[in-house]
Amino acid sequence: MALIEVEDLKVYFPIRGGIFRTIQEYVRAVDGVSFSIEKGQTYGLVGESGSGKTTIGRTIIGLNKMTSGKITFDSISLGEDRRRSRLNIQKDIQMIFQDPYSSLNPKKRVIDIIAEPLRNFEKLSTQEEKSRVQNLLDIVGLSPEAMYKYPHEFSGGQRQRIGIARAIALNPKLIIADEPVSALDVSVQAQVLNFMQDIQKELNLTYLLISHDLGIIRHMSDYIGIMYKGRYVEQGTADEIFTNPQHIYTKRLLSAIPDIDPRQREVIFEKRLKVRDEFVKLSKNYFDENGLAFPLKPISKTHFAALPERG
Amino acid sequence: MDEELVKIKQLKTSFRVLDDYYAAVDDVTLTIYKNEVLAIVGESGSGKSALAFSIMGLHNRAKIEGEIYYRGENIANASPGRWNKLRGREMGMIFQDSLSALNPLMIIGTQIEETLLLHNPKISARERKIRVIDLLMKVGIPRPEKTYYQYPHELSGGMRQRVIIAIAIANQPQLLIADEPTTALDVTIQAQILDLLRQLKNEMRAAIVLITHDLGIVAEMADRVAVMYAGQIVEIADVYTLIENPLHPYTKMLLKSVPSSSGAKSRLHVIQGVVPALHKLPREGCRFRGRIPWMDASVHESNPMLHEVRPGHYVRCTCYQYFHFPDKYKEESSHGTH
Amino acid sequence: MWKLMVRRIIIMIPQIVVLSLLVFMLAKAMPGDALTGLIDPSIDPAAIEAMRERLGLNNPWYVQYWDWIxxxxxGDLGQSFFFKMPVADLIGQRMVNTFWLSLATLILTYLIAIPLGIVSGRYNDTLADRLITGYTYVGFAAPLFITALLMLYIFGFQFGWFPTGGSVSPGSTPGSAEYVIDKIYHLLLPALSMALITTVSTVQYLRCEIIDTKQKDFIITARAKGASEQRVYHRHILRNSLLPIAALFGYEITGLIGGTIFIENIFNYPGMGQLFLESITRRDYSVMTALVLLYGIAAIVGALISDIILSIVDPRIRIK
Structure with a gap:
């Protein structure tokens, strides 16, 4: 049983124009996306800026309204009457944001930042609250003295840990991590990624990891979905995507990743050029007349790609 | 190796914090050769951007000590007039954030023309426009005549970065400094921009100083690599040596902390602690010692020097000879798991 | 851009309708009506009633509003019972005077603000900057009417450099060169008194804009191109900082309305502001409502001008 199931999700944003600001047309930020995440797994969502990956995360947590489709979380539908179901679900789905500098209120102490979700959902005495926060700080590897400090007194990595402590305060089931490390230095990035893996095991968390960095996605994810202009082009296990990509866009994305081996560089340049030429030549076969991806077709039990009708 | 273009000797760039000067770049000695890509790698706060700004003379209120020779001329404390002749003509700079690096209220054409105008005041307006269109074409902008009249916010990030490159190369400079040129871009666009830089380098036979934190980009682009930590160069080598046989503990750990896209799901290495703030840097001894506390204090030099291990391969401090990863680093890095 | 402007102007229509309704209601809510001041207490109540009926004062409010609007x-704003002349004619003369006073004030405001703002922003944290910001703090703190009184006392009475009242010396021939010069001479002290105070916010705004623009990345780009400090300032910093100031122009008009009411009364300058205060003390309702309506429209038009200027100078808005 999947923890979360997204079925044919569409999120359109109206573009207003003209003298009376009437709706002229829609931006199809997410245009018919389906996927599901099993409990305890990490699902990586990849795409370039504007592909709609962030919108999916924001829609699941309720920051964007869905235009149509169905999101089922823990057998509860997050449908139209979100208000009623919302409250309980809000506890179970939390978010880690990209920028640890702007996502923490600079005027609040760490204890107030971390305790905020607790105060919203649980009635705790000051003493109970303090011990809970202390416990959370311990989990994210910060000392208890951190409680009474302000965000600016911490480094980027530490701040991201504070953000994580806030996200796990209510024992959520699903964490949506939107580019959780892209604002951090490499060494700090490793710290946060390792830590996310640790608490995943410990607390049996499920991750929806949104990133443009394929290295991180591969390192963290069990399943991967690749998005292009609001639609899926390919979905599969990490191995399937990286070793046996089917869609021309996936191939192009993968070929663009810089490799750490300098002796391979000429090979990579050539391959990249080849894939790019192929992309230019064949893209009309892989995308419909509007330049959008076709519906997904199964390649294997877990592997799907948006290939044209004839296969 | 090609001839020397820039030779930096014991450069120290200090900023005033309250009443004291603190060196963001401390004792950097470095040579940049013609027609090479020199990558400068480091985390934020390592001084890599401060070094680049020093070479371009772009620091407004910094104290610069030491020497920077550009083709034999010491420009470390050159007059503003001299700098204005060098910048934009002899050296160009490519910035990270293309949106904020362009004037939002000026059309693209005017912004590129400004570089031409400043160094060739005699060419006519018509000639300038032709050259700008040529430049836009050269950096791969599909409709240069249209882009000429557009404003920065009307272009995509990749297109804006191409405009920034057009500005930097307008006068065929000998030295291009690219400060995290692709950090803000998507991978496929990044690949295109790096490709463009490579192509331009081969065409102009210029030197490129590539400042980045991405070791993948280093492996793809660089001929030589300098690794910076806390204002100092801790290791310099050619790219193959640096990636295959790194010596300094910092380089070794940095390489282990990158998630590889080739698959192995091993745990990432974590470098304990953080880069100390400018005013908290240890001024004596090995600056990296705080990040490798399991190593005995005696392995560090009291006054760490750059040692030439092999021709062209320099490492700072003697601690590299004894360095080993901590046996217990598994528990260390997973602190908090009970 | 045309769409934006048309849309912006259409938005103005309901604003003005609401304004006129408010003004009308307020006038109705006040004790007495247009007739109260006109009549002699000895007139027969039946005659008064007939007159009320004839003037439409017994109609429901919306009919009265419709008639009025x-x-x-x-162009018929009713009769002033005090001056016994049409309000439109009465305001007409005064409006010209207020217009010239406002224009002179605006010019002086920018003549003071732009150099001070530039010096203060460019050389921030120097002695010059501290003196200028010091002045702006005083300007923020000092009430306009005290400054005006002080100016009047010092330059008008003590030194006698400027006339202390009126808009022109009696006996000058309209149209002659002396007449124009005399008008300007009468304008200067009130305009300067007002400008000295209203300019401080513009000085501060310009200073902040310049300091802000100085730290933008594109300034580094300009330096990296090899541009001299002078050129960086003129081509990039000043240009980019002055444009938002231009957009504030419309709002200055709103600020002037309050200012002229004080200034015209203190300097005994025959403009709309003086008339406004007089009409209040004399319960000259038709004049008062007409003036409130005009002031309101001026404020709305001021905001419109600001928006239009901004959409012209800033390409980021213009394109949309």
Missing amino acids: TRALQ
């Missing part, structure tokens, strides 16, 4: 649109 249609007449106002045709």
Whole structure:
């Protein structure tokens, strides 16, 4: 049983124009996306800026309204009457944001930042609250003295840990991590990624990891979905995507990743050029007349790609 | 190796914090050769951007000590007039954030023309426009005549970065400094921009100083690599040596902390602690010692020097000879798991 | 951009309708009506009633509003009972005087603000900057009417450099060169008194804009191109900082309305502001409502001008 199931999700944003600001047309930020995440797994969502990956995360947590489709979380539908179901679900789905500098209120102490979700959902005495926060700080590897400090007194990595402590305060089931490390230095990035893996095991968390960095996605994810202009082009296990990509866009994305081996560089340049030429030549076969991806077709039990009708 | 273009000797760039000067770049000695890509790698706060700004003379209120020779001329404390002749003509700079690096209220054409105008005041307006269109074409902008009249916010990030490159190369400079040129871009666009830089380098036979934190980009682009930590160069080598046989503990750990896209799901290495703030840097001894506390204090030099291990391969401090990863680093890095 | 402007102007229509309704209601809510001041207490109440009926004062409020607004649109703002002349004619003369006073104030405001703002922003944290910001703090703190009184006392009475009242010396021939010079001479002290105070916010705004723009990345780009400090300032910093100031122009007009009411009364300058205060003390309702309506429209038009200027100078808005 999947923890979360997204079925044919569409999120359109109206573009207003003209003298009376009437709706002229829609931006199809997410245009018919389906996927599901099993409990305890990490699902990586990849795409370039504007592909709609962030919108999916924001829609699941309720920051964007869905235009149509169905999101089922823990057998509860997050449908139209979100208000009623919302409250309980809000506890179970939390978010880690990209920028640890702007996502923490600079005027609040760490204890107030971390305790905020607790105060919203649980009635705790000051003493109970303090011990809970202390416990959370311990989990994210910060000392208890951190409680009474302000965000600016911490480094980027530490701040991201504070953000994580806030996200796990209510024992959520699903964490949506939107580019959780892209604002951090490499060494700090490793710290946060390792830590996310640790608490995943410990607390049996499920991750929806949104990133443009394929290295991180591969390192963290069990399943991967690749998005292009609001639609899926390919979905599969990490191995399937990286070793046996089917869609021309996936191939192009993968070929663009810089490799750490300098002796391979000429090979990579050539391959990249080849894939790019192929992309230019064949893209009309892989995308419909509007330049959008076709519906997904199964390649294997877990592997799907948006290939044209004839296969 | 090609001839020397820039030779930096014991450069120290200090900023005033309250009443004291603190060196963001401390004792950097470095040579940049013609027609090479020199990558400068480091985390934020390592001084890599401060070094680049020093070479371009772009620091407004910094104290610069030491020497920077550009083709034999010491420009470390050159007059503003001299700098204005060098910048934009002899050296160009490519910035990270293309949106904020362009004037939002000026059309693209005017912004590129400004570089031409400043160094060739005699060419006519018509000639300038032709050259700008040529430049836009050269950096791969599909409709240069249209882009000429557009404003920065009307272009995509990749297109804006191409405009920034057009500005930097307008006068065929000998030295291009690219400060995290692709950090803000998507991978496929990044690949295109790096490709463009490579192509331009081969065409102009210029030197490129590539400042980045991405070791993948280093492996793809660089001929030589300098690794910076806390204002100092801790290791310099050619790219193959640096990636295959790194010596300094910092380089070794940095390489282990990158998630590889080739698959192995091993745990990432974590470098304990953080880069100390400018005013908290240890001024004596090995600056990296705080990040490798399991190593005995005696392995560090009291006054760490750059040692030439092999021709062209320099490492700072003697601690590299004894360095080993901590046996217990598994528990260390997973602190908090009970 | 045309769409934006048309849309912006259409938005103005309901604003003005609401304004006129408010003004009308307020006038109705005040004790007495247009007739109260006109009549002699000895007149027969039945005659008064007939007169009320004839003037439409017994109609429901919306009929009265409609009559009032249609007449106002045709330029008929009623009769002033005090001056016994049409309000439109009465305001007409005064409006010209207020217009010249406002224009002089605006010019002086920018003549003071731009150099001070530039010096203060460019050389921030120097002695010059501290003196200028010091002045702006005083300007923020000092009430306009005290400054005006002080100026009047010092330069008008003590030194006698400027006339202390009126808009022109009696006996000058309209149209002659002396007449124009005399008008300007009468304008200077009130305009300067007002400008000295209203300019401080513009000085501060310009200073902040310049300091802000100085730290933008594109300034580094300009330096990296090899541009001299002078050129960086003129081509990039000043240009980019002055444009938002231009957009504030419309709002200055709103600020002037309050200012002229004080200034005209203190300097005994025959403009709309003086008339406004007089009409209040004399319960000259038709004049008062007409003036409130005009002031309101001026404020709305001021905001419109600001938006239009901004959409012209800033390409980021213009394109949309």
